[in-house]
Amino acid sequence: MKKRDFGRCFLIGALLLTSIICVGRTATAAEVLKIGICTAQTGPGAAWGLAVQHGVEMAVEDARHEVVVGGKTYKIETIAYDDKYTGKDGVAAVNRLISMDKVSYIIGSNSSAVAMATKDIVTSNKVLWFPGSFARKLLSPETKNLFRVICTPIEYGPYFAAYISKYLEKAYPGKEKTFAFFSPNDESGWDSEKYLSEALEAQGCKIMFKERYERGVKDFVPLLTKVLAANPLVVDCDGSSPGDAGLIIKQARQLGFKGQINYSGGPGFEDILRIAGPEYSEGMLGYSPQNVDAPQYLNMEKRHQEKYRSPMNSLLLNYYIAATALLEALKAAGTVEDIEKVRGAVENLKLKTQFGGLKWVGQKDYGINHQILLSQYVGTIQNGKVKIVASTYTAE
Amino acid sequence: MQIIFMVPQILINGLFLSLLYILMALGFNMIFGIMGVVNFAHGEFYMLGAFIVYQMVKLMNFNYLVGLSIAVVMVGALGMLLEPVIFKRVRKIEAGDFVVSLALAFILQSIALMIWGPEDLGIPSVYTGIMRMGSLVIPVERLMTIAYSTALLIGFYLFVKFTRTGQSMRAVAQDAEVASLQGIRVEKVYVLSFGIGCALAGVAGALISPIFSIFPYMGGFALLKAFIVVVIGGLGSIPGAVLGGILLGMGESFISTFLGGAVSDIMSFIGVLILLIFKPEGLLRAK
Numbered sequence: 001m002k003k004r005d006f007g008r009c010f011l012i013g014a015l016l017l018t019s020i021i022c023v024g025r026t027a028t029a030a031e032v033l034k035i036g037i038c039t040a041q042t043g044p045g046a047a048w049g050l051a052v053q054h055g056v057e058m059a060v061e062d063a064r065h066e067v068v069v070g071g072k073t074y075k076i077e078t079i080a081y082d083d084k085y086t087g088k089d090g091v092a093a094v095n096r097l098i099s100m101d102k103v104s105y106i107i108g109s110n111s112s113a114v115a116m117a118t119k120d121i122v123t124s125n126k127v128l129w130f131p132g133s134f135a136r137k138l139l140s141p142e143t144k145n146l147f148r149v150i151c152t153p154i155e156y157g158p159y160f161a162a163y164i165s166k167y168l169e170k171a172y173p174g175k176e177k178t179f180a181f182f183s184p185n186d187e188s189g190w191d192s193e194k195y196l197s198e199a200l201e202a203q204g205c206k207i208m209f210k211e212r213y214e215r216g217v218k219d220f221v222p223l224l225t226k227v228l229a230a231n232p233l234v235v236d237c238d239g240s241s242p243g244d245a246g247l248i249i250k251q252a253r254q255l256g257f258k259g260q261i262n263y264s265g266g267p268g269f270e271d272i273l274r275i276a277g278p279e280y281s282e283g284m285l286g287y288s289p290q291n292v293d294a295p296q297y298l299n300m301e302k303r304h305q306e307k308y309r310s311p312m313n314s315l316l317l318n319y320y321i322a323a324t325a326l327l328e329a330l331k332a333a334g335t336v337e338d339i340e341k342v343r344g345a346v347e348n349l350k351l352k353t354q355f356g357g358l359k360w361v362g363q364k365d366y367g368i369n370h371q372i373l374l375s376q377y378v379g380t381i382q383n384g385k386v387k388i389v390a391s392t393y394t395a396e
Numbered sequence: 397m398q399i400i401f402m403v404p405q406i407l408i409n410g411l412f413l414s415l416l417y418i419l420m421a422l423g424f425n426m427i428f429g430i431m432g433v434v435n436f437a438h439g440e441f442y443m444l445g446a447f448i449v450y451q452m453v454k455l456m457n458f459n460y461l462v463g464l465s466i467a468v469v470m471v472g473a474l475g476m477l478l479e480p481v482i483f484k485r486v487r488k489i490e491a492g493d494f495v496v497s498l499a500l501a502f503i504l505q506s507i508a509l510m511i512w513g514p515e516d517l518g519i520p521s522v523y524t525g526i527m528r529m530g531s532l533v534i535p536v537e538r539l540m541t542i543a544y545s546t547a548l549l550i551g552f553y554l555f556v557k558f559t560r561t562g563q564s565m566r567a568v569a570q571d572a573e574v575a576s577l578q579g580i581r582v583e584k585v586y587v588l589s590f591g592i593g594c595a596l597a598g599v600a601g602a603l604i605s606p607i608f609s610i611f612p613y614m615g616g617f618a619l620l621k622a623f624i625v626v627v628i629g630g631l632g633s634i635p636g637a638v639l640g641g642i643l644l645g646m647g648e649s650f651i652s653t654f655l656g657g658a659v660s661d662i663m664s665f666i667g668v669l670i671l672l673i674f675k676p677e678g679l680l681r682a683k
Contacts, residue, residue, distance in 0.1 A: 041514060042509065042514040042612070042613065043514070043611075043613060046514040046515050046516075046611075047515055047516065050514070050515070185657070185658045211656060211657070212656060212657065212658055213656075213657035213658065214657055214658055214661055216617050217657050218604075218608035218609060218614075218617075219413065219608065221409050221412075221538075222406070222409050222648065222649050222652030222653045222657070222660075223652055223653070223656070223657055225402060225405050225406060225409060225653050226402065226653045226654065229401070229402055229405075229531075241516075242516075243515070243516030243609050243611070246516070246518065246609065247608065247609055250518075250521075251535075254521070254526070254535035254537065254538075255526070255533050255535065256526050256528075256533050271515070271516065274516075274517065274518055275516055275517075275518040275609050276518075277518070277520050277521065279524075280521075310513065310515065
């Protein structure tokens, strides 16, 4: 074969091969629905962050990794990046999802620092977004493509505070209901502290201390020394991460604190048990977004343990419900490209899962009904096990 | 009046922190003082010490003191292995140890992440109970940590001051060439020093493992504290590390208690800035 002929054959072969790859890719791309996940896979927020990722993955698994929209079958691909619970890494993660992976649907983060840092990027790119951050400023009529998928202290605080107040009156009769709050020194911590303390004060409780600490601090004894000297009735770990809450509880008990310990800022019973141990966490009361005693929850927990070989954080179900809601909305809208239509479908969604109903509220507090409202519970730790002691609100 | 009653408590809290910071900084300072190596992976040896105890005690049901001993030996041995295999080869390259130790830090973090996962872990309290003396409340666990740390520091001092090996280390720190001429095997001293330095970080991690939570990125925070102590006390100075540890630990304890944790961190860095401006060599310069 002459050199010239060889060269021609090579060129034709290369062109053919490139065409096959491009056609194949185009065919594949049209059949894929990408769902982006921005969440803390590492660092102090990982307990909640992994709940976000696993919740979405398990919902996609239950949908058999596909969804039929407008008569077309789409394979669902989840793309998760680590925001490390910090604004800087969250921006990098979201930029990557939008610019490189071209996703139109993002679930997470649950970090307020990440959500506030990425809000403008996400909203200006016509992406439907389902974060779980507590930051009040996140939700407004201007962020119409955003749906918050966890209840914040504004939603659950009044119910939780009412229960706690009655509980303290029964368990500690005649004692003044005094609280010491421990909150991380960031947007999540400030918001949680503000709304929970307001809800408790409305029930006649007195907030003696509002101690703030930098995330990463592990020795809470200096803060506890001052606080415990004033003898509050309740130490509340507020918006601390479950790992930090476990340490606060352990160190408070080691310093001889015998009063009530609460964890009002979010779920994390299993993580607290792991860090503080059953002895120190006995009797702790906390907000739970899920009925952790229900058979369907226990089945999910078992499934999570088998799949991921770690205990499930109950926050996972919020993101399971969020992902399920998104898929149902896509089906109802009949399109994956028209974000406005999908948004409308989410707003009008009537969804009832095995974990309860879903409602969108928020017109009064945020100016837009894009705040999820789910059933709410109060849990405790008894003899090393998590137990639900009250249902404070039931979403129909 | 209440403040007066809190002072003994704050001092005990500060003593606990000071001893941990001293252990971390001593190892770091020793490696720099003898070898001239700034070990950015020092925090990761602290992290490894904690995880090895977790593995031994929580997962394999070893006794805590046995687990602690194994952790110290393993981390020290790892240090002794890494020195000739990695650090020796980059000794003559400008900023070689800086780059290599940073890379090592990332590698060790990633290995810990793969083995133990990203979530905070904990081991059950080893010593339970509280000791009360008037208004002073000392958890027995912290008291034992203070006792172990103090014993280790005394042992370290005696080793460096009175043993032949310790004297060799001091000689190499002063002048490696002259020490070599005196018959001291400098390369052996380097290996041993690196191993002991890492072991000191490992023991600090092992001691805090039942008290704080354990996670792959815990070394960064510890390294930062070691740096601050070393800047305060003087790079390469062992007495400086002790003084710096005490100042930082006590300072943090008082400021955190009265002004809060966030202010305490700010004050630490302001203090470091002021010191760098007016006394950049630290309070006790290395001889």
